[in-house]
Amino acid sequence: MKQKIAVEAIADSLKKDGRVKSIYVKGSMGREEEDEFSDVDLYCLVEEHDLTSFLQDRLQHLEAYGKLLFHDDLFIIAPQIIAVYEDLLHVDLFTVTEKTFKQKDYFKVIYDPEGKLSPFERSQNLLLSDAEFNEFAGDTGWFLFQYLKAMRRGNDLWAAEMLQHTMRNFSSVLLQRYKPERAQLGYKSLETSLPEQLVGNVKKIMGLIGPFTHQQAASEILRLIEAERGWIRSEWKDEQGNRLLDTMLSTLEGIRK
Incomplete structure (x- = not known):
């Protein structure tokens, strides 16, 4: 080559x-x-x-x-x-x-x-440090918060962008659970590191992130995060970060319904 x-x-x-x-x-x-x-x-x-x-x-x-x-x-x-x-x-x-x-x-x-x-x-390793994991978990909640504001404002393009950031951070959270030895690779490693069903869920979400379908994507993201929420809470001890994430999940869930 x-x-x-x-x-x-x-x-x-x-x-x-x-x-x-x-x-x-x-x-x-x-x-x-x-x-x-x-x-x-x-x-x-x-x-x-x-x-x-x-x-x-x-x-x-x-x-x-x-x-x-x-x-x-x-x-x-x-x-x-x-x-x-x-x-x-x-x-x-x-x-x-x-x-x-x-x-x-x-x-x-x-x-x-x-x-x-x-x-x-x-x-040599591809592990996340505790600080890096905390940052990725925290930014998952933070960008959901930014998405909520953009969605309420009716700024569809920015709302889609905020969901992209949410998934970029949450992908590393998922890797930390399912393939921690490759967690540093983020998106690049998802297709070969996550269980097949999870890969399918992530692909579905990424296909929906856009100005016309971001609310559908947000619904799928909530479902994905909620399925992992118990594990995240057990691993992530940041009280403020957990409160923000929980608030975003409940607020967006209310809008979805």
């Missing part, structure tokens, strides 16, 4: 750069789950004192694979270049130091002559 060819070409270029101490991939390639449509999440580790100078030279390393159609320089979890090649391969090149290494997801080592990645190998 072109993903592997690209990683090999870019890595060969990076290995010649003395500032690069380690090279690894995360995402689907790090988990060895990639297919022909996968993006490449390529990481290189440099020393703190080399970071600024290295960032100026990333494009020449990326061009070792081919000509770029598009690129953008941004910072999300680390300095990153989003690169799209003329063959439409998408590569994200991240630059980290030992201090900024994110201990989430699995990684596959490409180059690590000094063993700098060894201390991080035991931390």
Whole structure:
């Protein structure tokens, strides 16, 4: 696959750069789950004192694979270049130091002559922390609240958008129950991680989220959350968050009836 060819070409270029101490991939390639449509999440580790100078030279390393159609320089979890090649391969090149290494997801080592990645190998996982689970559960109730306001206002487009946010957060809550070892993946992992009936329910909801059918979608979301409510309450100890979620469920249920 072109993903592997690209990683090999870019890595060969990076290995010649003395500032690069380690090279690894995360995402689907790090988990060895990639297919022909996968993006490449390529990481290189440099020393703190080399970071600024290295960032100026990333494009020449990326061009070792081919000509770029598009690129953008941004910072999300680390300095990153989003690169799209003329063959439409998408590569994200991240630059980290030992201090900024994110201990989430699995990684596959490409180059690590000094063993700098060894201390991080035991931390590989896709689990949600307690704080992350609390945030996803809390945002489920919060976006139902935002949906209620938009629906009452008659803003159908925004109401549909708020249900999208509700489901994005609740998908991680569902994964925490049924497949916690993949919960960090959220939506991406639903079809292969949830029981078949639940996948069907989620697909039905997603098909209904739109400006003309959002109230039907909301009804199905309520049914889905209510079915899991006992488990959520046992796992989620945020009293305020639970009150908000319960209030949204009862208020929207009243409107539905």
